[in-house]
Every structure is written in structure tokens, then in C-alpha cells.
Amino acid sequence: MGHMDGLRRKGALPPHLRKRLFVRLGIPANVQVEQLTGGRSAKSYVLADRKNPLVLKIAQTRTGDPLFPIRPRVEAAVMQNLAPRGLCAQPVDAFAYGTAQCLIYHYLPGTSRAVPGPALARLLRKVHETQFPHRHTLPQSADLPAPLILRARAFLADHPNAQNLMDAIHSASQRSATAGQSLLHGDPVPGNVVMNGSHPMLIDWQCACLGDPSRDIAIAISPAMQVIHDRPPLSHDQIQVFLNAYGRPDLSERVKMLSPARHAAMIGHCLWRLDQGDTAYANALTAEVAALENSVLDHALKQE
Incomplete structure (x- = not known):
């Protein structure tokens, strides 16, 4: 918001x-x-x-x-x-x-509709590198919540390419074993970043936690989170511009490596919101499934 x-x-x-x-x-x-x-x-x-x-x-x-x-x-x-x-x-x-x-x-005067992706990427890096006192008071992120992954797998069971999707989700989930101790915003979606003059700032910190910075990045570039905020999904080039602006190639590779599992978690989230009666998530779900399909296809092409 x-x-x-x-x-x-x-x-x-x-x-x-x-x-x-x-x-x-x-x-x-x-x-x-x-x-x-x-x-x-x-x-x-x-x-x-x-x-x-x-x-x-x-x-x-x-x-x-x-x-x-x-x-x-x-x-x-x-x-x-x-x-x-x-x-x-x-x-x-x-x-x-x-x-x-x-x-x-x-109150922060400004708009969240004019915040360029690179500005958000640089802002997130500042957050992630912040030395937060009393870190023991912050909860640890559930990076890939098992209930959401399971819900996504059940939903995708009848997909024409189900086996490849399941294999990719499982493989990515197995690689995610890192606690991560960076400060995360937890919900860096388009509606939660405000361009206050020329200075971007984040609002809605109720999901803040400690965890893997790639989690915040994945949420920021998630197709579902773009769609639910009335924006089209980011293109491949726009995502690369975002990652370049963040400025950590190692983290960019981690974002890509874990993308099938992160897409699955977001699919599970969309299904959960639909269960709550939030019908706006239907289009968001479609966008996230398409991103998962493309992620698996890209990985398969690289293996050839």
C-alpha cells in the first residue's frame, strides 16, 4: 500500500x-x-x-x-x-x-507508480547491508514455506509439463539451504516503495525479518506482485537491469538458481489469497505460472 x-x-x-x-x-x-x-x-x-x-x-x-x-x-x-x-x-x-x-x-508525499526498478534495487541493497541492532529480536524468514510449495505442486499436477516443473521445483528447493542473516523488508512490492522527491523510501515493514537477500529480490521482480499492483510483468531485460543495479553478480545467480522454487511459493501464495476470496489474484496466478514455465524452459535450453 x-x-x-x-x-x-x-x-x-x-x-x-x-x-x-x-x-x-x-x-x-x-x-x-x-x-x-x-x-x-x-x-x-x-x-x-x-x-x-x-x-x-x-x-x-x-x-x-x-x-x-x-x-x-x-x-x-x-x-x-x-x-x-x-x-x-x-x-x-x-x-x-x-x-x-x-x-x-x-506521511511521505510522493507516488509509488514512478519508482524505477534500478532505484528500488539500490534501495534494497542498502537495506540488506544495514547493521541492525538487537538482531535477535527479528524473526527468521521462512524462505520457501513448505505449505505453499506443496499447494503449488498439487495445483500443477495436471499441467502438461508437470514432471519437468516438479523436478525443477524440487531441485531448486534442495539448493536453498541457507539461513541468511541480512535484514529483509519482506514485502518490497511496487505499492510499498514511494518516490519521495528523488529519494525512494519503503513503507509497510510488517514482514521485516532476517534472511537471504535473494528472497526480497525475488518478491520485487515477481510477475504476480507486478500484476496485483496493476503493472505488467517485468521483461527479461528489465529483470536483468534490476539485478545489475543491485550490483552483486553472486546474488543474481542465486536468484536465477532458486527461481523455480520461488515461483512455486508465489503460486502457493496466490492460491491462498484466492481461497480468502481475493479474486484479483487470478491474473497474478496466471502470470506466475507462466514465469515458472519460462524459467524451466530457459534452464532446459541451457542444458542442451
């Missing part, structure tokens, strides 16, 4: 939450509230009639699916550390609200 100019509608907050905001931060009860559209895992509002607008994000404390677990408390802690480094917005407050968690941070 990006802070995209124009994608707002009038919002309303319960009186007791408005009172809570006044008591904690002195925010007037009659503050103008605009809801940001586009969020799938949380509701976000701009507290607009202020010299320095704030964002109020309300997220349910739940796990989400294995690929994108939702951890609001982790988000607040990570943003507190990264904001002074210019990697995200400055948080203001965080507190429990019933079964949900509220996070308040400074």
Missing part, C-alpha cells in the same frame, strides 16, 4: 480511537481523516489537516500466510531504527487497539 497521491477517500475513525489519539498525541478529535486505498493487510488513514500530516495504520495481529506474515510490533521497531538512515518514514507512536496494533508515522 503506497502513499499514492489521489488514491484517498474520506475516512472515519471511531470516537474512542479519536479520543485515544488526542490523549496520546494531542491530535484534535475533529482532525480531517482520509483513508488510503490499496492496502490489503491493514487499513491506513492520513490525518490530513496538519502542517505535518501523519499516517495512522491499523493492522490486525495475525500471521497472514507463510510468505507474508504480519507482525505489527516488528514494523514499529524496525522503522524506529531505519528512519534516521533515510530508508523509511519516521514513526511517531505505536499502541495496541483492541485486537489490532496502531502505528503512527509521518
